Amino acid sequence: MEDRNVGEAISELNKNPVEGFSAGLIDDNDLYRWEVLIIGPPDTLYEGGVFKAHLTFPKDYPLRPPKMKFITEIWHPNVDKNGDVCISILHEPGEDKYGYEKPEERWLPIHTVETIMISVISMLADPNGDSPANVDAAKEWREDRNGEFKRKVARCVRKSQETAFE
Numbered sequence: 054m055e056d057r058n059v060g061e062a063i064s065e066l067n068k069n070p071v072e073g074f075s076a077g078l079i080d081d082n083d084l085y086r087w088e089v090l091i092i093g094p095p096d097t098l099y100e101g102g103v104f105k106a107h108l109t110f111p112k113d114y115p116l117r118p119p120k121m122k123f124i125t126e127i128w129h130p131n132v133d134k135n136g137d138v139c140i141s142i143l144h145e146p147g148e149d150k151y152g153y154e155k156p157e158e159r160w161l162p163i164h165t166v167e168t169i170m171i172s173v174i175s176m177l178a179d180p181n182g183d184s185p186a187n188v189d190a191a192k193e194w195r196e197d198r199n200g201e202f203k204r205k206v207a208r209c210v211r212k213s214q215e216t217a218f219e
Contacts, residue, residue, distance in 0.1 A: 059084040059110055062166050074170045076108070085110045088124075089170065090217070093210060097178045098203055102127075102210035103217035106138070106173075108166065118143045118160035121173065125213045128205040130180040130191035139186035142172050153184060 063084070066076050073094065079086045087108040093099030105124040111117045121143060123136035131139050141158040148156055185191030193202035 058115060063087070066166060071167050071170065073174045076166060076170075079107065085112070085114075087166075091170070091173060091177075093213075094174050094178045098206040099127075099177045099210060102213040104213050105217065106136070108169070115162040115164070117145065118164070119166075119169070121169070125216065126209050127213075128187075128190050128202070128209050129177065130182050130185040130187055130194050131176050132190075133186040137186065138173060138176075139184070140172055140176050140181075142169060 063076065063078065074089055074091045076087050076089045078084065079088045087110075089106050089108060091102075091104045091106060093102030093104065103125075104127055107122050107124060108119045109122075110119040121138040123132055123138065127136070133139060141154050142160055142164055144154065144159045146156070146160045146162075149159065180191070180194055182191045182195050190202070190205075193200075193205070
């Protein structure tokens with residue numbers, strides 16, 4: 054990747070902020086590692102949360118997708134227990150060897166940080182229980198959404214508010 058592409062992306066976000074998240078470099082000397090703050094979407098269980106995540110860009114971005122990892126604890130079917138985000142547009146481009154995703158649902162070089170973040174915010178509002186990264190969260194989301202799942206998410210939201218600006 055040319056540094057220009059990542060530099061342009063951060064500059065564009067600073068000029069035209071997108072509702073629901075903010076982004077910046079973790080270290081001013083490393084354009085490939087970003088920190089994002091995601092505001093829990095209104096009218097969802099995540100409302101009021103302030104979730105910190107890291108985006109790590111490969112050197113050949115935008116040909117390949119960045120990796121995204123929540124640093125703030127989050128209980129969600131599409132976020133594994135280590136914080137790694139599992140959504141289609143962050144999967145390597147091309148055919149899905151398992152046949153679950155169509156190539157056009159996976160990473161394409163036209164995606165931007167903005168389209169990634171909109172997808173993540175959408176994922177928070179509407180989990181994909183058919184393709185879980187966290188099987189336990191997916192099971193609770195399907196079977197006990199208003200009970201145990203809701204309690205765990207509420208705990209994560211409270212914790213995120215306490216630690217958001219550390």
